[in-house]
Every structure is written in C-alpha cells, then in structure tokens.
Amino acid sequence: MEPIRDLYQQVLLEHYKHPHNYGNLEHPTHQADGDNPLCGDHIHLELQVENNTIVDVKFSGMGCAISKASASIMTQAIKGKSIEEVKQLADLFYQIVKGETDVPEAPSSDLEELFIFSGVRDFPTRVKCATLAWHTLEDALKQS
C-alpha cells in the first residue's frame, strides 16, 4: 500500500467524518484540554470514572483527521476499562505510532483499530497529532 493510503485508511477516515463519543458528559469526574500548537489541534476530553473504571467518555474539539480519528478510536478502546488497563493501552499506543512494536497478525478485536495508526510512523511530523488524545487522557487522569 502506498504510504498515504496506509496513513489515511478507510477506518480512520470514517472516524474522522463520523467521530464516536463526540460531545459532552452530564457529570464528568475528570476532564482535560489538550493543544497541539503546531497544528492548532484542540481537544477537550471528559471522563466519568467510577470504582477505578472509565464508565463513560466523550471528547470535543477541532483538529486534523489523524487527531480526531485517534480521539474517537481511543474513546472506544478505553470505555469500560480500568485506569491501570488504560495506562497500559496508552503505552502500547505510543509504541505503535513510533513503530516500536510490530502489528500483531490478529490483534484482539477491541484493539484492532488502534493499530491503524501504525502508518503514522512514516510521518514523524504527525505523531503528535495521533498522540494528542492519549496525552490529554493522561492529564485528565492525573486529577484526583
């Protein structure tokens, strides 16, 4: 696949055009804003955490296809997971976009979409777009 098609896969474009979990929560327990001054990407993330588990999550903001799709896919991946699991997922994601981990042949279905970001490794200037949502998530979780 040519690099551009590898980066802008259909799944990514679908998430960009129709993001999941877009909007605001009624009663967020945690929230944070993330900015990527280079691109002007901005994301606002809201979490509802109960018993150490992310029971609901929503995001809003403006950004490029990569940052928005990444946020959308992240919200899907973390919903229902414990904070500990989510932190491990974040580490996995950073490895994926930096090309530090191989794409498994058959990733478990709830993680499958995270691996579409492996194409980002060929575009170093866009890594920050892909990781913006995850860094914002970590900031939100730092709040007690």
Add this chain to the structure above:
Amino acid sequence: MNPEVAATVDLDVHSIRADFPILNVQPYGQHLAYFDNAATTQKPQVVIDTLTQFYEQFNSNVHRGVHYLSQHATEAYEKSREIVRQFLNARSTAEIVFVRGTTEALNLLATTFGKLLQPGDEILISMMEHHSNLVPWQILAKEKELKLKYIPITETGELDLDAFERLLSDRTRVVSVVHASNSLGTVNPIEKIIELAHQNDIPVIIDGAQAVAHISVDVQSLDADFYVFSGHKIYGPTGIGVLYGKERWLDRLPPYQAGGDMIKRVTLEETTYNVLPYKFEAGTPNIAGAVGLGVALEYVQNIGLSKIARYETQLLEYATRAVEEIPGLRIIGTADQKIGVLSFVMDYTHPHDVGTILDQAGVAIRAGHHCTQPVMDFFGVEGTARASFAVYNTPEEIDQMVKALWQVYQLFGQ
C-alpha cells in the same frame, strides 16, 4: 513549460532553476515543487558560494582589526550595506542597520519607540499583522499602559482604509503595518497609509518581510519612516535582515542593545554612542550573512524585480484558476492586489492533512495559522494550506500540486 504562462514573460525559468542546487532534491523520489517560499526561499549557488568564500578567504571581525583580513571583511560588509541602500533607494548608508531579521527589527522598534511613549498614547497596527508585528506592541502596551488599536480587514482580506482614517487620533504615536500579508497575500496600499499618517505627523513602520522579493521598494518615494525585511525571504541567508530608518528617527531613538561596536567612548561613568548605523549594531554582526544578502539582492536585481513579479502573478493566476475547480475548496484572501500567495481551506479536510498528502506528492506547502491567528479567527478557520510562489517555480509544478489536491478531494471529499 505551459505556453500561456511562458509566452508573456521574458524569463528563462530553466536557467534560473539551474542556479538553485536544492531544487534537485527528490522527496520520496518525486520532483520537488517547493511552494513554501513565504516561509523561506531557497538560495542560489552564488549566495552559497559567497558564504563559503567569506569563511575561506575573508573571515575576520569587522571595524576593529588593523590587519589585512579585517580590512577585507569590513569592506565586504560595508559594500553590502551600500547594495541594500541602493536596493531600497535610501538616502544614506547611515540609515541601513543590519539586524537578525524582521522580527528583531520590529522588536528593536517596539522597544526603543516605547521609551519615547507616555501612558495613554496609542499605537495603530492592523488585524493582518504577523505575530512579530503584533506581540511586541502588545507587550509594550501592557508595560507602558498604551492603547493598541487595530485597523480592521474586509472579507476579501484588505485593510479597511476608512476605518484607518477614523482610528488615527491625536494620541496616535506610531503606525506599523505589513506591506504584503504572509497568510493572505494582500498587498496593502502603504503609499496611502503613509500619506494619511503623515498628515497627522505620525511616523510609519512598514513590515516588508513578504514584499521585498516581489515588489520594488523605494523608501524615499514612499516616504516610509521605517522599512524592515529579512534576507532569507529574498534568496539570502537566514539570520540577517535590514532595518531602514530615516536618519532623524534613528537619531531620536535610544540604542537597543549595548556592547561593542555601538560605542564611541566608554568611561566608568558614561558612554558616548557611535554614529549611525553602528549605534544599533552592538556586538559582532552576522558578517557572512550580510555579505551573502548583498549578493542575493544583486541576484534578484540581475533578473529584474518587475519581471519576477509579473511571472509570479501569472503563476498565481494559473494556480487560482486550477484550484477553483476543486469542490469545497475556498481561497482565503481574494484581494485585487496580491503577491504570489495562495491560501485556502478545503471544507472536508484539515490543512495539515492537505499538507501531508501534498508532501507525499513532492509538493512542499505550509499548513497552519502562519503566525497570524487573528486573521484565522476573522475568517473562522483553524488554519489554511498555503502555497507561495517564487521565481523558480513552474506551471508544471502547479499542475503537480493540483493533481495532489484532487487526491485530497477523492480521499476526504467524496
């Protein structure tokens, strides 16, 4: 060469292209279409050779050595100042101060002008200023309790001159506006602005960063009080720029930085400042850069600035017509008078995605807010994609860009 562009301008693009070695770089194995010229232009071989030759044959400090090398370095440095003087048609080389670039020149002016101002005084700039002609004044206004006022812009991206006239008041102490906008391409009617300001005895600073490579500037016929620009946007090296100021104004302003070269005599009690322009050139300057800038200006003059401008206008018109065919693409900045800057948004795509897709096609553009966030806010966009043209660009390269833009449409717009 596309015949409709080439036919009307007597300009041999292929021989010009041969002067720029970097144009042979092939990103991802493709022809490089370098359309980020508003950010920085590429350098002709003659400028690159000048820098090497300076360090190989002349390197020495200026204005202080009695030895052979220092004398030659000083001569080369001062010859460059004379080239700049002629380029701007300044009255005297005393009015040509070498600085690091436009940003440093504008900071110098905001800082030194600031010392002459009183609380309640007003500074008038425009909404289309680059952050470098906005943030220094904002900082100064806060520090000294001054009022910073903005000339508004219109939907086409032009300055509202009626509003400008109304904004001039008996407290206005300085007007500072951009000659040509980096994010919109608009060429502002600076003659008119200077004339109106001068009717009220207000000095005018012109930010010429984007203009000098495309428009002939005569500071005397403009009657500009200050005109500033960067070398690297006119085929010269980075780290060198020019502050032109009328002698009587440069005399009035206090020094910016203090140190060596800007002094005449120093005792433990006091210092007498050096004559112009050295009063504003503290420390060892970018000597090689200044010499390189002189050579870059000669290069431009040998081709002919008006010829360059005509050619770039044709490139702009050709590109404008081609991109207007693409569904959902909107051009930001549609002034009558423009330099070769084509700024646009695509409804269905973020400018950075446009930038990445074009990059893969060998086309270098800029994506983002271009250090003009108030302009982006005015047009209600996060940023734009911007192609900016220079003398070495060709219509075929525009075709290369347009083809990649259609690919963006296919990926995102359908």
